[in-house]
Amino acid sequence: MPDYNGRVLAYVGAAAIIFTGLKTHTFAEWLIWLIPGALLWPHTVHVLTRRTFFRHSARIRHKMLLLDCAIGGAFVGTIGLIAMPSLSVMMMLMFSCMLVGGMRQWLFGILWLTIGASVGVALNGIAPSLQAPLPLSVVALLSTGLYICITALYAHQQARALMTAKSQIQYQREQSIALSHKLSKYLSPQVWQSIFTGERDVRLETQRKKLSIFFSDIKGFTQLSEEMEPEALTELLNHYFNEMSQVALKYGGTIDKFVGDSIMIFFGDPTSRGPREDALACVSMAIDMRKHMKIMRQKWRSQGIKTPLEIRMGISAGYTTVGNFGAENRMDYTIIGKEVNLASRLESLADPGEILISYETFSLIKDKIMCRDKGEITVKGFGRPVPIYEVVDFRRDLGTERSFLEHEHAGFAMYLDSDKIRGNERSDILQALEEAADRLRQDDD
Incomplete structure (x- = not known):
């Protein structure tokens, strides 16, 4: 129950107790001024806590409840600890403390109530008889019961509303997770992760970074597409993309796009282990793909596909522009630059099963991977011929120990x-x- 309504209900009950105590001549007549005080106090507290500087005070409701405990204790002491009205006021206050602040607030409430009662007893003494008349006891019990029941009913309704809201939040959360997983199929896992963790904003933004770029396509795919039915060809292509994607993700590559039977992957964004490690991971991925292709060829051959499918690959390392390109309502996370064109050109020049790399890539991985010099090529955008190399294999896998x-x-x-x-x-x-x-x-x- 909101503090204002709860406080009004409690103090109306206290005013009823005071009125009954005066009518039965149990309380001193001068206590009649407490009736208007009890009826006005809740409104005074509401104004103080909502429209004055007190509204900025931390935990103001807890502090005001402790003040209520002190006032209630003073009233109990003033009436001389008469049993039923004293217990009635104490039960309402303790119930409120437990409901609002738990055990900590309850303990502090007892402390302030005891202090208030001690002051009241010191000023007015203990009543000659602690037993209250029957009408006063009945009014005290009714006031306490009414306050506790109404407050408990509101707490129950609030708990039900909270559970309903929690269920709705949980449902919306599950829906959001399901939707995000569906959307993740259209993005590289690294890009999706950076967006949904808040590391990257979805806006038109680019930057210059040193990346390793990979291109591949299937040699003989055009011939195969003429021999196979579209449904079977689609199944084969999807199987190929799925297998190669698993290899790419194993090495930490960011899958940019699938175009026909071609794959474009880059290393170094959104996460990077450094240019050397990125280049090594990229070439290692290409070697693994070449080996994996041999396994898939065996499987396809067992399915009746006789055309020997092989992939050719090109890799280049260098500075490119990476980020979100496009329009505000339709973006594409990709890379552009002459190194991208070089990697694409190397892929088109490669023989089936061959991996061609640029000199920049060779310089980064030559200590761990054996390469063969393939001469120079002329590429649009480069002022001079570009040296290229063929990847042979890991140095550790060459010789008798391979x-x-x-x-x-x-x-x-x-x-x-x-x-x-x-x-x-x-x-x-x-x-x-x-x-x-x-x-x-x-x-x-």
């Missing part, structure tokens, strides 16, 4: 990455290889 092996022939395909094989799987793989070797030997005999 973890990756592959071999393909008509009727045979093998892909082995020993670093990813768990110990309990090795015996099954060895048995399968031995059975395959025995079968080949029998065919030779």
